[in-house]
Amino acid sequence: MALLKKLVGAALVLGVVGAGAGWLLSAPVKLDAETLAQLGPGDAVRGKRIFNAGGCTSCHAKPGSKGEARLQLVGGLQLKTPFGTFVPPNISQDPKDGIGAWTVEDLANAMLRGVSPSGEHFYPAFPYASYARMKPADIADLYAFLKTLPAVAGKAPDNSLSFPFNIRRGLGLWKRLYLSNQPVIALADGTPDPVLTGRYLVEGPGHCSECHTPRDFTGGTKKSLWLAGATAAEGRGIVPNITSGEGGIGDWSEADIANYLETGFTPDFDSVGGAMVDVQRNMAELPPEDRAAIAAYLKAVPPHPNGYPARSKPAK
Amino acid sequence: MRKLVIAISMLSLAASAAFADPILDRQGLMKERGKLVGGLSKIAKGEADFDAAAVLAALQALQVNAEKVDVDALFPAGSDSGDTTASPKIWQDMAGFKTTNEKYVADVKATVAAAPADVDALKAQIGTLGSDCGTCHQTYRVKKG
Numbered sequence: 301m302a303l304l305k306k307l308v309g310a311a312l313v314l315g316v317v318g319a320g321a322g323w324l325l326s327a328p329v330k331l332d333a334e335t336l337a338q339l340g341p342g343d344a345v346r347g348k349r350i351f352n353a354g355g356c357t358s359c360h361a362k363p364g365s366k367g368e369a370r371l372q373l374v375g376g377l378q379l380k381t382p383f384g385t386f387v388p389p390n391i392s393q394d395p396k397d398g399i400g401a402w403t404v405e406d407l408a409n410a411m412l413r414g415v416s417p418s419g420e421h422f423y424p425a426f427p428y429a430s431y432a433r434m435k436p437a438d439i440a441d442l443y444a445f446l447k448t449l450p451a452v453a454g455k456a457p458d459n460s461l462s463f464p465f466n467i468r469r470g471l472g473l474w475k476r477l478y479l480s481n482q483p484v485i486a487l488a489d490g491t492p493d494p495v496l497t498g499r500y501l502v503e504g505p506g507h508c509s510e511c512h513t514p515r516d517f518t519g520g521t522k523k524s525l526w527l528a529g530a531t532a533a534e535g536r537g538i539v540p541n542i543t544s545g546e547g548g549i550g551d552w553s554e555a556d557i558a559n560y561l562e563t564g565f566t567p568d569f570d571s572v573g574g575a576m577v578d579v580q581r582n583m584a585e586l587p588p589e590d591r592a593a594i595a596a597y598l599k600a601v602p603p604h605p606n607g608y609p610a611r612s613k614p615a616k
Numbered sequence: 617m618r619k620l621v622i623a624i625s626m627l628s629l630a631a632s633a634a635f636a637d638p639i640l641d642r643q644g645l646m647k648e649r650g651k652l653v654g655g656l657s658k659i660a661k662g663e664a665d666f667d668a669a670a671v672l673a674a675l676q677a678l679q680v681n682a683e684k685v686d687v688d689a690l691f692p693a694g695s696d697s698g699d700t701t702a703s704p705k706i707w708q709d710m711a712g713f714k715t716t717n718e719k720y721v722a723d724v725k726a727t728v729a730a731a732p733a734d735v736d737a738l739k740a741q742i743g744t745l746g747s748d749c750g751t752c753h754q755t756y757r758v759k760k761g
Contacts, residue, residue, distance in 0.1 A: 529761075537701075537758035547761070559661070563743070564750045569654030571746060573753030580750065611761040 326472030328415040335412070336405055338436035347445025350438050352585040353505040354431070358578040359388040371449050373398070375456035379425055381533045383519065384461030386425035393451035400451055404443040411439055414475060421471035423459065424478070424519065430507035432481050438505065478520040484509070485526065485601055494589070498597025501590060502527075511539045511575065514607040527598070528607030537574070538608045545603035557595035558588070639700045642690040645681060652678045653745065660739040671738060672731045675724070678745075682724045687714050703758045713756055720748040 361370040363377045372392060379386040392398035399407070406417040414421060414428035422428065464470060484503050487495060502508045513521040514530040529541030529548070544550035549557065556567040561583040564572035572580045583591060656674050658664045691713070696704050706713045723744055732738040 532759075535758070536704075536760075538761045540759065563657065564746050565654070565657055569650035569657075571650075571653075571749035571753055573750070573757045574759055575754075577750040577754035606761060608761055 322473070323469075325476060326469050328419050328421050328472060329413060329475075330409050330415050330419070331405070331413055335436055336408065339404055339408060339440040340437045342404060342437075342440030342442075342444035344441070344444040344448050346438075347441035347443070349586060349590070350434075350442040350505055351445050352582045353501050353590065354442070354507070355579050355582040356391070357582065358575070360391050372452045373446075373449060374452045374454050376454075379534060381425070383465045384459065386423060386459050386461075387456050388426070389456050390452065390454060391446070393447065393449060394453050395451070397453050397455045398451060399446075404440055407443045407446075408436060408439045411442075412436070412481070414471070414479065421468045421475070423461075423468075423471065424474070425459075427507040427510045429478050429521070430504060430510055432479050433483065433500070433504040435500075435504075474518060474520070477518070484523055485597075487600065491600070492596070494593040494596040495600050497590070498593035498595070498600075501594055502597050506594070508542070512542050522607070525604050525607040527601055528604035531608045532574075534575075538606075538611075539574075541604065541606045541608075542598055543601050543603045544599065545605045547606035548603065549598070550603065554592065554595040554599055557598055558591040561586075561591045561594065562588070638690050638692055638695050639698055639702075642685070642702075643700075645684055645690075649678065649681050652681065653742070653749070656738065657742050657746075660735060660742045662735065666735045666738070668731070668733060672728070675728045675731065679724050679728050682721045685717060685721075687717055701757050701760050703756045706756050709755075713752075716748075716752045716756070720745070720752065723748055 356373065357370045359377055359379070360373040360375050362372060362374050365372065373390065374392055375388045375390045377388050379388070390398040393400035395401040402410075402417060409415045409417070410422060410426075411428055411431040411434065413432070414424065414426065416422060459466075483499055485499060487499065509521050509527055511533070512527045512529060513523075514525050514528065515521055515533075527542050528545065530539050531537075532539050541548035552560070552567055560566055560572070561580060563584070564577070564580045566572075583594075652674055655664075656671065656678075659666055659671060687710075691702065691706055691710075693707065696702055696707055727741045727745065730741075732741055
């Protein structure tokens with residue numbers, strides 16, 4: 301009996317310690333002073349490039365809006381995933397419904413750490429697992445550009461997620477596994493500059509891997525199948541393999557890739573489709589050397605076979 | 617007797633046209649369309665010489681191709697299953713799909729009517745048509761492996 305009491309006591313202590321450790325390990329971690337000091341003054345012209353590379357409008361513009369109206373970042377798109385429905389919020393300059401009251405440090409903590417101004421975790425549907433690789437100075441430039449965009453009132457609806465994904469605090473543990481500011485693809489010393497720039501654009505602001513890399517069961521990207529294509533998180537269909545492996549784009553030249561990002565035409569006369577349409581329209585706004593850099597990097601990425609299961613052809 | 621044979625063979629021809637696989641038919645039209653646009657965009661990119669008569673001929677072929685798309689015949693109910701990348705959204709929003717198609721047809725006709733005199737004009741027009749391709753494929757096509 302005494303033994304049982306001891307065991308129960310030990311289990312209780314362990315449980316409390318475990319919960320305490322989990323609580324500590326899951327705590328949101330904001331940026332340190334040293335990183336914040338690298339933000340600098342910010343420049344709206346340079347920030348526009350980052351804005352387009354990041355494709356902010358793809359999720360935060362009003363769904364279905366066109367042209368100039370896409371700069372009204374009111375949110376409201378519904379991303380229906382196996383975890384539940386994510387709704388990108390209003391990130392316009394409205395001080396109440398948007399992020400008009402945010403400081404540049406707030407934006408940096410959101411994008412590089414996935415932490416809100418009030419100190420809560422954001423869900424990684426907001427692709428900070430990629431943005432974490434961005435240079436702080438680019439965040440400051442982006443902040444300056446966002447300041448030039450209109451304030452639009454209106455709150456987007458909340459996410460509706462299933463258990464246990466609806467517990468924000470748990471994301472702290474997820475971040476310990478997947479949040480890193482280090483590049484994914486190691487490149488040898490002396491790698492030419494376009495490849496390095498391309499790596500930065502693809503792995504960081506462009507967040508290409510968020511759709512083009514398959515995920516494990518907790519929703520982290522599988523680095524061993526980097527950019528190998530994946531089953532689409534939303535609805536039916538797949539996101540293509542953009543490595544040079546079988547099923548990928550090995551037969552595209554760098555010029556073909558750059559041209560696709562500019563015009564939306566593939567080398568075999570097909571056109572861009574699905575969620576990539578908005579991405580391609582943003583990429584078309586980039587300077588030509590950025591599209592060339594992305595192409596150069598994609599050619600340097602290790603080839604993988606398709607990261608999604610082969611299609612079962614239905615019987616006729 | 618001969619007349620009867622001809623009549624029967626014509627009937628069966630008509631029947632086979634009516635019962636042809638709409639999925640294969642629409643895929644054929646899309647492939648032809650892609651080839652035509654591909655040839656034109658080569659000229660727009662400066663990879664092939666600009667010949668006004670040849671460009672006009674290609675654009676006219678594009679118009680013939682566009683006008684062949686009879687949405688009701690090519691996208692009948694039930695043709696969302698099978699070996700197709702057509703999105704179920706076509707049938708959920710048939711009116712929107714038709715509007716998107718009609719905009720493309722109108723843009724092709726306008727391009728033929730204002731046939732481009734030089735590469736820059738062609739480039740702008742291919743830009744418009746390419747944007748139509750993307751707009752439709754954004755919503756109404758599902759990429760499959």
